[in-house]
Amino acid sequence: MKSEHTITQGQLVFYIIQTQIGIALLSLPYTLFKVSKQDAWISILIAGIFVQIFLVIFWLLNSRFPTLTIYEILPKLIGKILGKVMVFLYAFQFTLFSSAVLIFYGHLLKIWVLENTPIFVVILLLVFTGVYLGKQNLRIIARFSVFVSFFLLVLFVLVALSFKDANFLYLLPMAKTGWFTILKGSKEATLAILGFDAYLVIGPFVQGPAKGKLKAVTIANLFVTLFYTYLVVASLAYFSPEEMKIIPEPILYLIKSFSFGVVERTDLVFISIWMVMVTTSFVNYLYIASTGVATLFGQPSHSKFVPYVAGVAALIALFIDNRETIKFFTKFVTNAGMVLVLFLPLILLLISYLTRKKETGVKNY
Amino acid sequence: MKGLKYLLVLLCLLFLSGCWDQNPLKDSSLAMASSSDLRSDGKLLYAASFPRSTQGGKGGSQQQIVEIVSATANTPREAQMKIDSKISGTFDSSKLRVLLIGEALAKQDINLFLDVLYRNPKTALSARPAVVEGMAIDLINLKLIGGEEISKYLINSMQSLQDLTIVNHENIESIFAKMLDPGQDFLIPYIKLDKNKSRASVKGLAMFHGNKYSGKHLTVDQSIMYHLMENEKGKMARFTKKVISSPRPSMNNYITVNVKKMKRKLKVEVKKSGEINAHIHLNLKMDVIEYPHNRLASKEEIPKLNEMLSKELTKEAKTVIKKIQEANCDGLGIGRRIIAFYPNRWKKLNWEVDYPKIQIIPSVHVEIISHGITD
Known part of the structure; x- marks a missing residue:
């Protein structure tokens, strides 16, 4: 393994954070509210607990195969042919995630900012940036994630301004929607929390002992869950319940209503920062997907495949162009993601335990 | 080769500045x-x-x-x-x-x-x-x-x-x-x-x-009172009230006070019988800003004024409550509190009809804490 392909544990934290926080950020309170009403914030906390469980599963899998990515583990555990099929499905799934990023990004900008700009221009601009960065090695991509994370502070502060007009009575009565509904609400958060699955692919490239890796992903998960909870609480307290129902991007709407004399539309400031978050999500997925394709073709480097993967993602994104198809696509991607990304690793782990297959001869450093 | 690269970047700049959505002020x-x-x-x-x-x-x-x-x-x-x-x-x-x-x-x-x-x-x-x-x-x-x-x-x-x-x-x-x-x-x-x-x-x-x-x-005076009950105060909140009853109309009969500090308590309670009561208690610390009568130095005067003002302002608050209930305007968000704290009771309510009927009881307590640079 070449040294520039490894990243530190600190970088892992930010890589996961940046992959998770992206497109769904703006609409998260709305999607959750539709199901679990004023208890949406409990839903996201519960979702965080689920993520932690899955992260532990990923980590256990990774500890049994310390230097192998999910793409390399698959053929070992379920046979060559089936393994290859699954690798393809995984890579395709991650490509779909990157198209999802493109679609949401393109349509949001279209509605909120660039009303007259053709959507393909907006999407292609992100694709070019994505390819440029995605072709680099993992270390550079991870460094970018670290750098960009400082912007989260700005988002934090901008949203904090809403608390002066907040009415926390909107959050009451607490836990009255029923625990089943709250759990169902957690499922709605899938699109927002997906991204921690990146660990399946980049896990083996992280330096240091296995325990430290678990600590790193836990920190990342804790951060993202708390950050999301903060956003959900802020919008729940700012908008009345009836209003929440009709505002699909509450975080933006909330920020739009502030004005600081000179800056009338604060939401534009927010969007430009959010665009960077989206770029990292896109690049990180692009890297993961093209690594899969590279494994499929038995190539050592992912760089060559980045443009193709990005091209497929862009094509899919350009075909899906109205609210209804977007809804359908989102549903498809999240459900497929649930199966592939969440439950398959669990099955793999079980197979690995049952067949006692694990990577031998490598020092678990 | 390098020059060409830079040229390309410059060209990009020309094309990247999208003009579809420019919105010039002119x-x-x-x-x-x-x-x-x-x-x-x-x-x-x-x-x-x-x-x-x-x-x-x-x-x-x-x-x-x-x-x-x-x-x-x-x-x-x-x-x-x-x-x-x-x-x-x-x-x-x-x-x-x-x-x-x-x-x-x-x-x-x-x-x-x-x-x-x-x-x-x-x-x-x-x-x-x-x-x-x-x-x-x-x-x-x-x-x-x-x-x-x-x-x-x-x-x-x-x-x-x-x-x-x-x-x-x-x-x-x-x-x-x-x-x-x-x-x-x-x-x-x-x-x-x-x-x-x-x-x-x-x-x-x-x-x-x-x-x-x-x-x-x-009215303007009622608006001030309403805001105080809503727990909102600007820099100043002034009231002019008649405190001395004399047959002759005179400036001497009035006092003007400004709210310095305030505390509001709003409690909504649902009784077992289902009856809804809201208590609003205002504690106002006042500053006398106009009182031509000039008797503030005497010991009995201030407690007397406190009491009179409390009474007057409670009366004012009652008028405000009566008016907002008549208008069926739940500006104080009492319904929201019932949703929050008594969700089961709320389900049985028809707020449109029930709001004007609930009991809202205001009480104002005034305490004069200062009176400018004269007595």
Whole structure:
């Protein structure tokens, strides 16, 4: 393994954070509210607990195969042919995630900012940036994630301004929607929390002992869950319940209503920062997907495949162009993601335990 | 080779600066204030004020002029399109600061004509709504001294009234939340044109029920009291009350006090019988700012005044409560508290009918803590 392909544990934290926080950020309170009403914030906390469980599963899998990515583990555990099929499905799934990023990004900008700009221009601009960065090695991509994370502070502060007009009575009565509904609400958060699955692919490239890796992903998960909870609480307290129902991007709407004399539309400031978050999500997925394709073709480097993967993602994104198809696509991607990304690793782990297959001869450093 | 690379980057810059969505100021006309009225035939009379600066003759000095353009249409958007054809440049509401609503229109569902503002990402949600007695277009057409633009005049006057706790800081975003919430209502400034139509003045707060103006408004003094009960205070909150009963009308009989510090307690309780009681307790620490009677040095005077003021202000508070209940305007958000703390009781309530019937009991306790630099 070449040294520039490894990243530190600190970088892992930010890589996961940046992959998770992206497109769904703006609409998260709305999607959750539709199901679990004023208890949406409990839903996201519960979702965080689920993520932690899955992260532990990923980590256990990774500890049994310390230097192998999910793409390399698959053929070992379920046979060559089936393994290859699954690798393809995984890579395709991650490509779909990157198209999802493109679609949401393109349509949001279209509605909120660039009303007259053709959507393909907006999407292609992100694709070019994505390819440029995605072709680099993992270390550079991870460094970018670290750098960009400082912007989260700005988002934090901008949203904090809403608390002066907040009415926390909107959050009451607490836990009255029923625990089943709250759990169902957690499922709605899938699109927002997906991204921690990146660990399946980049896990083996992280330096240091296995325990430290678990600590790193836990920190990342804790951060993202708390950050999301903060956003959900802020919008729940700012908008009345009836209003929440009709505002699909509450975080933006909330920020739009502030004005600081000179800056009338604060939401534009927010969007430009959010665009960077989206770029990292896109690049990180692009890297993961093209690594899969590279494994499929038995190539050592992912760089060559980045443009193709990005091209497929862009094509899919350009075909899906109205609210209804977007809804359908989102549903498809999240459900497929649930199966592939969440439950398959669990099955793999079980197979690995049952067949006692694990990577031998490598020092678990 | 390297030079070519840089050249390419420079070329990119040329192409990357998208021009589809550029929105130059010179091509747009910024509406600063708008007025909406309901005509007797059910159509909407919409007007907007556009401040423009023109190059003066030889001196070259800038001159401010204000253009008011109106149109009649079925919806605000249609009216804006009609106005668009009458003005130079495109209609741009992104700097809108004041939204004037005529009385007749306010009594209809105002959400219908506000929709265009909420739907458009370019709207300034910080614009302030106000109800105008009679026709709002008369107010926007007001010729002010020095050619001042109407939105500037109104915003300045509202700002100073906000300091005096007469006007609240509701904007079109904040009323949206309350409009849609079943357990809350909002109040917005009520503006009246003077008889000779040369000035406008804020006469208090217009009480809304859901998305409709109830047709009633609080007076200026009642608005101050209402805000105190809502736990909101500007820089000052002043009351002038009669404390000495003498047969002769005289300035001597009155005292003016300013609220220095305040504490509000609002408790909503649902009794076992299902009866709903709300207690509002106000604890006001006051400063005497005018009292020609001049007897504040004596020991008995201040407790006596405290008691009298407490009584007077409790009376005032009761009037306010009576008025908002009559208007069916739950401005204090009592319904919201029932939803929050007694969700089961709420389900059985029909707030539309039940709100005016509940018991809201205010009590005001006054304590004079200072009286300026004289006794």
